[in-house]
Amino acid sequence: MAKKTVTIKDIARKLNLHYTTISKALKDHPGISSATKTLVRKTAADMDYFPSAPARSLKHRKSRMIGVIVPAISNDFFSTVISGIEEVAYREEYSIIVSQSHENVEREQLNIRHLLSHMVAGLAVCISQTTRSGSHFQRVLSRGIPLVFFDRVCADVDAGKVISDDLLGAREVVEHLIASGYRDIAHLAGPAAISVSDLRCRGYLQSLRRHGMPADEAKIVHGGFEEHDGSAGFKRIWRRKRRPDAVFAVNDLVAAGAYLEIRSLGLRIPEDIALAGFGNNRISSYLDPPLTTVQQSPIEMGKKTAEILLERIEGKDGAATPRTEILKPRLIIRGST
Amino acid sequence: MAKKTVTIKDIARKLNLHYTTISKALKDHPGISSATKTLVRKTAADMDYFPSAPARSLKHRKSRMIGVIVPAISNDFFSTVISGIEEVAYREEYSIIVSQSHENVEREQLNIRHLLSHMVAGLAVCISQTTRSGSHFQRVLSRGIPLVFFDRVCADVDAGKVISDDLLGAREVVEHLIASGYRDIAHLAGPAAISVSDLRCRGYLQSLRRHGMPADEAKIVHGGFEEHDGSAGFKRIWRRKRRPDAVFAVNDLVAAGAYLEIRSLGLRIPEDIALAGFGNNRISSYLDPPLTTVQQSPIEMGKKTAEILLERIEGKDGAATPRTEILKPRLIIRGST
DNA sequence: CTGAAAGCGCTAACAG
């Protein structure tokens, strides 16, 4: 058993041709009679031949795989981005090899090593929360491997970037809250060191200032991106002397955590406290009232990431300055505000 | 620029040794002085050497990658399973290469070809809804590549299998509904050809029969696995002359779709209609009242899948009959019933 | 138009 894989040599033997001729015929090399070309192609198909990717990778010093690193594959947003990347990669006959950093720089660095050892043609990365320096990414670039960040980017690395307009999205939410008459808006912020949460926080502050409202750290609670951060964060906010009349959370999961806490305190939304999130996660439409939030485009983000990456891999962009693509967010107003 | 990757030859040159000596030293081959071993290892680390995966794959005719095929990466359940697979694979120094079938057999077959061309060491697959025959999987096995199905399995293929006890889970839900006094329980079923939905449907029917309740197709509406299937399905059910007092949906997403429809009809849960799902998706706890459902263990499923696969890859199971692992589900009773 | 030779980076069997 364990049927041998068929190689160009097997085809050559069968056809009494040299195996290099087969190689050329299969890739439509000029200087092979079209008669043999068709013959070879037919036989190859009959024998269920497919080329060995490792052999090609070894020869070219580059595989047709693109490496993807995310903090966690099971995260809704990231898995959707990955799906978009796969979609485009598949179309261009690339495969994706996926790894997770678990928000840990050391693991991120190891992932990079593994991916480089596989000779990936390019790298799509969403950095971990603990990533401070971009030196491990510089090393990737200095090896000539194209790199594109998505969602969370490394500011000091000169790579491609695909992000949502988080600043704008946050401003739109907060403008909407202000327009709706809320006057004391708190913010459940994410980690200050992450581009995404930093921008959302800055958008929040900008909008407050623009309307002459006090914009200070007293109204901000920093936490993570998870549900429990929302519950814990809201608890802290509600304990303060001066309670807000609205809360803007860094994402929908955090908002959902706050929602649970608000419910268990017996408060009404939006009468006692308005609530807004970010990301338009599926749960946001199931809260009662449904959550005002900002629509992101994870699929688009994945596709754009792959497209930019493949452009650079195939060298079609003339080694231009790495592109930065900013996806427009869309405010979704629902009952929670 | 584009720094060259360092190979064992580079190390050899630097140390005035033959490159095969380097190879042996690095893999702790007996018959190399421990002095050179340490020297080589140190130099390798200094030069930031890492082995070329394609070269090793070519030599061994087998890579350290495992191929994963799912219907859709962005699906909550699947992405969590993948995360579990990655977790175990990472521990054993394997990488995963992920592709999606989009519920399409042809694409599934193509994915398999691509993965085989990459010389994956093993394959973890959740089959598509349109997969009827398992011949493309037989071809994988006949090449000696270990294969493990998870969640949705191909009955006629003699591969490893990791599934939830869907029959039991469905029975527990329905028993619970009956015990709670519901007497006319409808079922929003999934595709009849898929093992998962078939088993849940059979569990449902078994429980009805066991309690002397009429168990017939009249109470079943077949659909897909998505939210809109739930809305559409519930609409059809509610149009019938005899309306049920409870609905059991094939999964939480379908239940959520039904939930929306129920709400828009102004019905109360569970007074007018009880609702139960399957899977313990995050949304289930946010419905109001929260959804009674069945806890599955996608992470566990992924880990087990990878473990069985790696056992077979490393040949530790003595080529025993492929294992089937059945994960116990757990009933979660909440306000919707 | 087809064949021959070399080499990508690594491993394994065999010599020295």
Next chain:
DNA sequence: CTGTTAGCGCTTTCAG
């Protein structure tokens, strides 16, 4: 203990 040789499957350059 270290070196030599050969070859994994494929592409590329150069001969025939």
